[in-house]
Amino acid sequence: MPRILLVEDDEVIREATQMALERYGFPVDTAADGLQGLERFRAAPPDLVLIDVMLPLLDGVGLCRRIREESSLPVLMMSARTEAVDVVSGLEAGADDYVVKPFEIAVLVARIRTVLRRTGPVPAPVPETVAEAPPPGRSAVRVIDDLEVDTDAMEVRVAGAPVPLTPTELRLLLEFTAAPGVLMERQTLLSRVWDYSWDADSRVVDVHVQRLRAKIGAGRIETVRGFGYRLRRVP
Template identity: 40%
Template sequence: MVESSHLLGTALRNLSGDKGKILVVDDEASIRRILQTRLEMIGYNVVQASDGEEALSAFRKETPDLIVLDVMMPKLDGYGVCQEIRKQSDVPIIMLTALGDVADRITGLELGADDYMTKPFSPKELEARIRSLLRRRNDRTTTAAIYNLGVMVVDNLKIDTNKRQVYKAGERITLTGVEYSLLELLMSYPGKSFTRGEILQQVWGYSAEQHADTRVVDVHISRLRSKLEDDLENPEYILTARGSGYFFQRVAQLEH
């Protein structure tokens, strides 16, 4: 029910020409002020929250299109907030983590965050990440070859490209928008190996030069495999290309 209301709110804002609503969650007032000022200058509606509990309340009340979420906060940290939101919504989440703390980044991604930035960060780069994720969420057109072809079938997997939904053995698998886009990219070109840099460009919308740490790709591949594969030690669908990246090794068929 919450996810449906979020999608409806997003659709109405798109029709009205609104660029979208951003929920900025950080216990540092200065960061919230800077981000609100900059994001509102370029056309976003910004809502603030100063701790985890306030963030969940604002999420339910405001139906944001994207969340910028700090990790270290009072009452409930960013991990807890991310977990709660992912139980009911695939709204894009960008986590803000401590500089050099790799564990923070990996944990956030494993819990369902779509991307992360380390503090101190460039507000301009954050704006670019926000644009990229919102474009992915709002734009249903894609260069993927399988887009809008109906239902694609690979063994017990079914991918409804119109609704962007995936089913395994008849049960729907909950994927975030980024996870679906990643699966769609790999399935569109079976057997083709994509480097991590190419995946960053195609799915996240920025180059490897801008984002030297490609763990974001590896963690999302791991999450996707955990939802699709029966045996993670011997994956059937998404394979690792040694020294290169990843590829989808099965060819999907149209369901008639």
């Protein structure tokens, strides 16, 4: 089973969450503050980090940023604060998703499994119109202006320079490059990229699009106000 690092300063919540996750079969390591969480992440990288936003010494947003500087492993934020600024701050720091306290443990486990599944090997989406397969031995490379996406090697380059993306960002870019110029509604992206069959928070999509724009170029992805996004076609 995937191993989880749980970083939570409240002892009662930490122990109860650890015991509940272990009953579902997850091995769980714990830390009581942000600095301890960073040390344990570095000493034995887990498969997923579950971080409370409000932590002593180094808060959850800061911890997430430090982890993202070193790894693209899945990060799930926990918070009792649901204000937009708190949710967005966690996502902008590099979190893949967030869950609001108090939560049912079954809901938390479902979110953990979804994030782990989503950040595993990235399959290339199949566009509605399937292009002719490339000759054997050659990569299937999608080229939009100076943006190149190698769907065999799962590598991205802009003007020939490699661009490191998290698995979630890569899945998002694959959806856009599969259909340049086609409108992608937020709920469609939540379903295809985040694997959510329920009505999830569209801020997750908005912040990930912002992060992707920062890496591949702000002008490549257009906002269609009130609907979603689309990748600019090459003139």
